Amino acid sequence: MLFQYYPQVQHSFAFELNKDFHMSAAHFIPSALAGKCQHMHGHTYVINVTIAGNELDETGFLVDFKTVKQAVHDRYDHTLLNDHPEYREQFPTTEVVAREIHRSIQALLDSKSNKPQCLQVIVRETPTSYVIYRPVKNS
Numbered sequence: 001m002l003f004q005y006y007p008q009v010q011h012s013f014a015f016e017l018n019k020d021f022h023m024s025a026a027h028f029i030p031s032a033l034a035g036k037c038q039h040m041h042g043h044t045y046v047i048n049v050t051i052a053g054n055e056l057d058e059t060g061f062l063v064d065f066k067t068v069k070q071a072v073h074d075r076y077d078h079t080l081l082n083d084h085p086e087y088r089e090q091f092p093t094t095e096v097v098a099r100e101i102h103r104s105i106q107a108l109l110d111s112k113s114n115k116p117q118c119l120q121v122i123v124r125e126t127p128t129s130y131v132i133y134r135p136v137k138n139s
Helices: 030-036 065-076 094-110
Strands: 015-027 040-051 117-126 129-133
Touching: 015 065, 040 065, 040 094, 065 094, 094 117, 094 129
Parallel strands: none
Antiparallel strands: 015 040, 040 117, 117 129
């Protein structure tokens, strides 16, 4: 098994969960400025989600790994990202996809009684290119 190491987020939470998964999806960036990316093409994305918190839920999970995967994989795998409502107002660049994955996961986590936090989302588009999204914390 191949293990991927990612940049770590500094935090003071007691628990940190990382979930990796793959998904295949197509997209295009409808702008001449995007060069070849303006044409529809696909990727086998590798996604990493980092979630942290201090409290476990009633089953002893920070959050179930399956829940994290389902929130993203079941939604986007084998789809055209441009067809999703969240990408109608903004192009589905890797940066935007990472931010949208964070938003959807954090919305899910906000409904949990133990209130875990999604600290970062990494979206690897190719073996040599990835984006890290970390939400800016308001002080």
